Amino acid sequence: MLQFFIAFILLLFIIAKSRPVQYTTSKLGTRIVGGQDTTIEEHPYQVSLDLHGEHWCGGSLITTTATLTAAHCTYSWELYAGEFTIRAGTSFNDEGGISIKVVNICNHPKFNVDTADYDVSVVFVIEAFVLSEAIQPAPLQFEQDVPDDTIGHITGWGTVEEDGDMSHILQHIDVPKVNKTVCQRLFKAERKIITDRMTCFGYTDGGKDACQGDSGGPLVVNGNQIGIVSWGEGCARPELPGIYTKLANPEISGHINHSLLGCVHIRNTFIDIKKNKLLLPFTVMYLIEFITVSDLML
Numbered sequence: 301m302l303q304f305f306i307a308f309i310l311l312l313f314i315i316a317k318s319r320p321v322q323y324t325t326s327k328l329g330t331r332i333v334g335g336q337d338t339t340i341e342e343h344p345y346q347v348s349l350d351l352h353g354e355h356w357c358g359g360s361l362i363t364t365t366a367t368l369t370a371a372h373c374t375y376s377w378e379l380y381a382g383e384f385t386i387r388a389g390t391s392f393n394d395e396g397g398i399s400i401k402v403v404n405i406c407n408h409p410k411f412n413v414d415t416a417d418y419d420v421s422v423v424f425v426i427e428a429f430v431l432s433e434a435i436q437p438a439p440l441q442f443e444q445d446v447p448d449d450t451i452g453h454i455t456g457w458g459t460v461e462e463d464g465d466m467s468h469i470l471q472h473i474d475v476p477k478v479n480k481t482v483c484q485r486l487f488k489a490e491r492k493i494i495t496d497r498m499t500c501f502g503y504t505d506g507g508k509d510a511c512q513g514d515s516g517g518p519l520v521v522n523g524n525q526i527g528i529v530s531w532g533e534g535c536a537r538p539e540l541p542g543i544y545t546k547l548a549n550p551e552i553s554g555h556i557n558h559s560l561l562g563c564v565h566i567r568n569t570f571i572d573i574k575k576n577k578l579l580l581p582f583t584v585m586y587l588i589e590f591i592t593v594s595d596l597m598l
């Protein structure tokens with residue numbers, strides 16, 4: 301009886317904890333606004349993380365078998381690694397290049413879907429990409445944060461305006477880094493926290509930004525990747541820069557390093573990203589796990 305009661309309380313707790321906040325549905329899954337056409341040869345590290353063969357998120361190649369993307373692109377329990385493919389070596393959305401099946405997804409264990417903190421995922425493909433002029437790994441810069449106003453370069457096939465259409469041709473733009481204190485102040489009214497795992501890039505006047513479908517793509521400074529497209533409040537709005545996962549944070553670079561040495565298949569929510577509903581069967585499975593754990597504790 302006591303066990304049943306504990307299980308019931310845990311179920312309530314799980315349901316309460318797993319409700320997503322609004323921006324996760326509006327912005328997560330985040331084309332570049334205000335950009336220009338570019339080619340894959342200019343950005344040979346850019347890949348597309350496809351779900352059921354269609355563009356889902358951006359990403360970057362970091363070794364011949366590993367790509368970097370955002371955890372919010374891959375976290376759903378309902379999605380298996382095998383439902384994703386990585387397409388590399390093409391300038392076009394859902395066309396050309398080479399697609400290889402995903403075998404393993406290593407999300408940051410501390411990824412939080414409500415705050416988008418620790419938004420990093422290392423995604424492995426089943427066989428190695430053959431490197432070419434259009435397929436090359438991105439050099440990563442972990443060592444240090446970059447100064448304010450440094451120009452960052454972003455690329456992607458995401459929507460060209462808030463709630464707009466995806467771009468068929470790869471887009472690129474330059475955006476300057478925004479001072480962290482200033483950024484935190486701008487997002488205060490939105491009740492969003494800019495954590496140490498996040499960095500802000502954008503224009504005060506808006507007009508140029510990452511948008512839906514760019515998520516997981518690379519933020520590059522002087523040819524080195526320093527960030528991952530993570531979230532924003534709408535796209536390209538004035539006074540609301542885009543937020544990127546910061547590779548210079550040791551917990552972010554540490555996760556990438558660990559994952560490259562071998563990872564367990566980690567996912568950590570109960571939300572179906574497509575329909576945004578609770579996944580009861582999985583909740584029940586978790587409950588059984590919790591009951592086993594509380595048995596040990598009692």
Ligand SMILES: *[C@@H]1O[C@H](CO)[C@@H](O)[C@H](O)[C@H]1NC(C)=O
Nearest residue numbers: 447448478479480481482483
């Ligand atoms: C942000 O700008 C303020 C001055 O406005 C400065 O004191 C602070 O060091 C800057 N923060 C960072 C992280 O560079």
Ligand SMILES: *[C@@H]1O[C@H](CO)[C@@H](O)[C@H](O)[C@H]1NC(C)=O
Nearest residue numbers: 442443550551553554555557
């Ligand atoms: C991860 O590896 C890179 C390159 O070897 C290194 O610069 C960085 O400090 C490492 N991060 C951690 C947390 O070990």
